[in-house]
Amino acid sequence: xxxxxxxxxxxxxxxxxxxxxxxxxxxxxxxxxxxxxxxxxxxxxxxxxxxxxxxxxxxxxxxxxxxxxxxxxxxxxxxxxxxxxxxxxxxxxxxxxxxxxxxxxxxxxxxxxxxxxxxxxxxxxxxxxxxxxxxxxxxxxxxxxxxxxxxxxxxxxxxxxxxxxxxxxxxxxxxxxxxxxxxxxxxxxxxxxxxxxxxxxxxxxxxxxxxxxxxxxxxxxxxxxxxxxxxxxxxxxxxxxxxxxxxxxxxxxxxxxxxxxxxxxxxxxxxxxxxxxxxxxxxx
Amino acid sequence: xxxxxxxxxxxxxxxxxxxxxxxxxxxxxxxxxxxxxxxxxxxxxxxxxxxxxxxxxxxxxxxxxxxxxxxxxxxxxxxxxxxxxxxxxxxxxxxxxxxxxxxxxxxxxxxxxxxxxxxxxxxxxxxxxxxxxxxxxxxxxxxxxxxxxxxxxxxxxxxxxxxxxxxxxxxxxxxxxxxxxxxxxxxxxxxxxxxxxxxxxxxxxxxxxxxxxxxxxxxxxxxxxxxxxxxxxxxxxxxxxxxxxxxxxxx
Ligand SMILES: Nc1ncnc2c1ncn2[C@@H]1O[C@H](COP(=O)(O)OP(=O)(O)O)[C@@H](O)[C@H]1O
Ligand SMILES: [Mg+2]
Numbered sequence: 001x002x003x004x005x006x007x008x009x010x011x012x013x014x015x016x017x018x019x020x021x022x023x024x025x026x027x028x029x030x031x032x033x034x035x036x037x038x039x040x041x042x043x044x045x046x047x048x049x050x051x052x053x054x055x056x057x058x059x060x061x062x063x064x065x066x067x068x069x070x071x072x073x074x075x076x077x078x079x080x081x082x083x084x085x086x087x088x089x090x091x092x093x094x095x096x097x098x099x100x101x102x103x104x105x106x107x108x109x110x111x112x113x114x115x116x117x118x119x120x121x122x123x124x125x126x127x128x129x130x131x132x133x134x135x136x137x138x139x140x141x142x143x144x145x146x147x148x149x150x151x152x153x154x155x156x157x158x159x160x161x162x163x164x165x166x167x168x169x170x171x172x173x174x175x176x177x178x179x180x181x182x183x184x185x186x187x188x189x190x191x192x193x194x195x196x197x198x199x200x201x202x203x204x205x206x207x208x209x210x211x212x213x214x215x216x217x218x219x220x221x222x223x224x225x226x227x228x229x230x231x232x233x234x235x236x237x238x239x240x241x242x243x244x245x246x247x248x249x250x251x252x253x254x255x256x257x258x259x260x261x262x263x264x265x266x267x268x269x270x271x272x273x274x275x276x277x278x279x280x281x282x283x284x
Numbered sequence: 285x286x287x288x289x290x291x292x293x294x295x296x297x298x299x300x301x302x303x304x305x306x307x308x309x310x311x312x313x314x315x316x317x318x319x320x321x322x323x324x325x326x327x328x329x330x331x332x333x334x335x336x337x338x339x340x341x342x343x344x345x346x347x348x349x350x351x352x353x354x355x356x357x358x359x360x361x362x363x364x365x366x367x368x369x370x371x372x373x374x375x376x377x378x379x380x381x382x383x384x385x386x387x388x389x390x391x392x393x394x395x396x397x398x399x400x401x402x403x404x405x406x407x408x409x410x411x412x413x414x415x416x417x418x419x420x421x422x423x424x425x426x427x428x429x430x431x432x433x434x435x436x437x438x439x440x441x442x443x444x445x446x447x448x449x450x451x452x453x454x455x456x457x458x459x460x461x462x463x464x465x466x467x468x469x470x471x472x473x474x475x476x477x478x479x480x481x482x483x484x485x486x487x488x489x490x491x492x493x494x495x496x497x498x499x500x501x502x503x504x505x506x507x508x509x510x511x512x513x514x515x516x517x518x519x520x521x522x523x524x525x526x527x528x529x530x531x532x533x534x535x
Contacts, residue, residue: 159385163389165376170438171386173336222377223376
C-alpha cells in the first residue's frame with residue numbers, strides 16, 4: 001500500500017507535495033489564528049478558485065495554453081491578498097469587511113469563468129476537494145520553491161511578525177514598519193493557500209491552516225511551541241489523510257481535514273484528562 | 285544644559301472637529317517622575333499618543349530629547365506601557381520570555397537574530413520585575429498584576445531613558461499597586477529613568493512623583509506634589525468638573 005506512494009511517480013508527487021503543504025500551511029496558520037484572521041484564508045482560497053476557473057476557461061477557449069490553472073490561481077491569490085490589504089486600510093474601523101467583499105468577488109468571478117468554460121468537470125472537482133493524482137512534477141517544483149521561500153522569509157522576519165501579531169500598537173511605537181510586514185504576511189498567506197489547494201482543495205484549505213493550530217494552542221506553552229505542535233499535527237493530518245484518501249478512493253481534502261478534526265478532539269480530551277488527574281492529586 | 289526629555293509647545297489637537305487638547309505647554313526634565321493626572325476623557329491618552337507619534341499633530345511642536353518628533357528616530361530610548369496592555373488577547377500563546385523579548389525586537393533590528401547577550405538582557409528585565417519563576421508560563425495564565433509587570437519588563441528591556449505608562453494599574457489589585465509604584469520609584473532613583481505616569485488616582489501619585497501635571501484640555505497645573513496638594517479643592521473641582529478630595533497616602 002505504502003509502496004505505491006513511493007513507487008508510482010504521480011502518487012509520489014502528491015505525497016511529497018503533501019509533506020510540504022503539511023509544513024507551510026500550519027506554520028503560516030499559526031500567525032493567522034492568533035491574529036484572528038482565519039476568515040482571510042477562506043476569502044483568499046475563493047479568490048484562488050476564481051484564478052483557477054480563469055485558467056480553465058483560457059484552456060478551454062484558447063486550448064493548450066502555456067499557463068495552467070494552478071499558476072493563474074497563484075496569480076489571482078496574490079493579487080487578491082494585495083487588494084485585501086488596501087480594503088483594510090480604506091475601511092479602517094471595519095477591517096473585517098474586506099473579507100466578505102473579497103470572498104464574494106471571488107465566488108462571483110468563479111461562477112462566471114466556470115460557466116464560460118462550459119461548466120463543471122473532473123479537473124475543477126480536483127481543485128475543489130483536492131487530489132492525490134493531479135500533481136505534476138512542475139507543480140511539485142513550484143510548490144517546493146514556494147515552501148522554501150515562505151519558510152526562509154518567516155524565519156528572517158519571525159520576530160517582527162510575532163510582535164505585530166501580539167500587539168500592533170506596541171510594534172508601531174517601537175518603530176516596526178507595520179505596513180510592510182503586513183504586506184509580506186498577506187502575500188505569503190496567498191502563496192501558501194495557492195500551494196495547498198493542490199492537495200486539500202479550495203473548500204478545505206483554511207481548515208488545514210487553522211485546525212492543527214486550534215489543537216496546538218490547547219497544549220502548547222508559548223508561541224514557538226505552538227508553531228511546532230501545529231506543524232506536527234498538520235503533517236500527521238496530511239499523511240494519514242492522503243493514505244486513507246487513496247485507500248478509500250475519496251478526495252484527500254476530506255480525509256485530511258477529518259484527521260485534523262480527530263486530532264483536535266484528541267487534544268481537547270487530553271487536556272480534560274490532565275485537568276481531572278491534577279484535580280484528583282489535589283484531592284487526595 | 286542638557287535638553288529636556290520632552291518639550292511640548294503650543295500643542296492643540298482635535299478629533300474631527302472636537303478639540304481635545306488646547307494650547308498645551310509641557311516640559312519634562314531628565315530624571316523626573318511626572319504624574320499626569322486628569323479626569324476620564326480629559327485627553328491624557330491622546331496626549332500620550334501624540335508624544336509617541338501614534339497620531340500626528342497639526343498644530344504646535346513636540347520635541348523628544350531635543351529632536352522634533354517628525355525627525356525623531358531613536359524610539360528604543362522610549363519605553364511604553366499602554367492602557368490596553370491589560371486587555372490584550374489573553375488566549376495568545378506567548379510565554380513571559382517571548383513577550384519581554386518583543387521589547388528588543390527593534391533594537392536587534394531587521395535581518396538580525398536574538399543572540400546570547402540579548403537573551404541575558406531579557407532574563408535580567410524579567411528578574412527586575414520579580415517574574416523569574418514564571419519565565420516560561422503563558423502570559424494569559426497570569427494574574428492582572430503579574431501581566432502588568434511583564435509589560436513593564438518588555439518596556440524596560442531595551443533600557444529606555446524615558447518610560448511612559450498610561451494608566452497601567454487599571455485591573456491590578458491594591459496591594460500590587462503599592463508594589464508597582466515602589467518598583468517605579470526605584471527605577472527612577474536608581475537607574476535614572478525619567479517617568480511619565482498617567483493616572484486618575486491622584487492620591488497615590490502625589491506620594492511618589494517628583495512632579496504633578498494636571499490635564500483637562502489644558503495643562504492646569506505643573507509643579508511639585510506639595511504645592512499641588514495646597515491647591516484648594518475648589519480649583520481642583522473646577523478642573524475635574526465635579527467635587528474632588530485629594531486623599532494622600534503618607535509613607
Ligand atoms: N479615536 C478617537 N476619535 C474620536 N474621539 C476620540 C478618540 N479617542 C478619544 N476620543 C475622545 O477624546 C477625548 C479624550 O480622550 P482620551 O485622550 O482617551 O482621554 P483620557 O485618556 O484622559 O481618558 C474623549 O472625549 C474621547 O471620547
Ligand atoms: Mg486614557
